[in-house]
Amino acid sequence: MPELPEVEVVRRGLADHVVGRRVASAEFLHPRVTRRHVEGPADAVARSSAVTVADAVRRGKYLWMPLADASGTATDALLVHLGMSGQLLVEGADAPDEKHLRARWRFADDGPQLRFVDQRTFGGVAVAPLVPTADGGPGGRGEHPEASWGAWLPASVAHIARDPLDPAFDDAGFARRLRLRTTGLKRALLDQTLVSGVGNIYADEALWRARLHYARPTRTLPVAAALQVLSALRDVMAEALAAGGTSFDSLYVDVNGASGYFDRSLAAYGQEGRPCPRCGTPIRRDAFMNRSSFSCPRCQPRPRNAHL
């Protein structure tokens, strides 16, 4: 399941193999892939053809490529969300179509194609106009991929918060907004309008590292604890990114989620019954939010005033 580190691996692959190339034609092979593009698939084809891919940018789990017209101006971006099972692949024209091939872009240089493959069709593609960011820019100093395209993002992504690896992320603002919520801590971490890029896997891992229970009420969470969760998110995502960055082939823009490489490093997620790496207590699995939460019963005791 692609979360922030997996999407960043994909972004880097696009930066290496797609940015700077001119798209000759676009093709969408499944109606669901463009369901978020309100003007319809024909419009998406038109607006992502005969353009040059100017950059590859990410915020949280959203990925986009500003598309430059003949004058070099980019007013639109090709926006991709991988959903649960989406993959972006860079492959030669002779490679057979994948069973779940949903979209394809051919390039004017006749080099490898870009393909979107998605078994479960939770992912999607849209062409969206670029608009200024609400908080006015990336903050300038970092390596974050959004920095090069500065203060712009697709209009349909404007409601998504910055992610923990973004140098312009507002730590104090996050803690303040978190404490205004009346909910449980993990619910809040999964809310992409508060902090983006966090899914079930990294939420569980960060909570384990911070020794906090998923149902800890946000309203009374100390600021220091909120900042510790943020720090844990940054650590685990950076480690996963480092692990993922070593394993992908140069012509394969890999997204295999955590199953490919980082699963060996998971302390809690998917580890039901196995000993907690810190204290040896068997990791427990709880049904929560229509999915599973994994935690250590000893390191992460359920608070007496647990939210739900």
Place this chain on the structure above:
DNA sequence: CGCATATCCTGACCGC
């Protein structure tokens, strides 16, 4: 409006 839940989808897996 804030918060919680139902829903979309397909393939792997399990017990019988």
Place this chain on the structure above:
DNA sequence: TGCGGTCAGGATATGC
């Protein structure tokens, strides 16, 4: 071998 049930979960529509 097949069959029904369960599970995986990101984002959003809907409901309270």
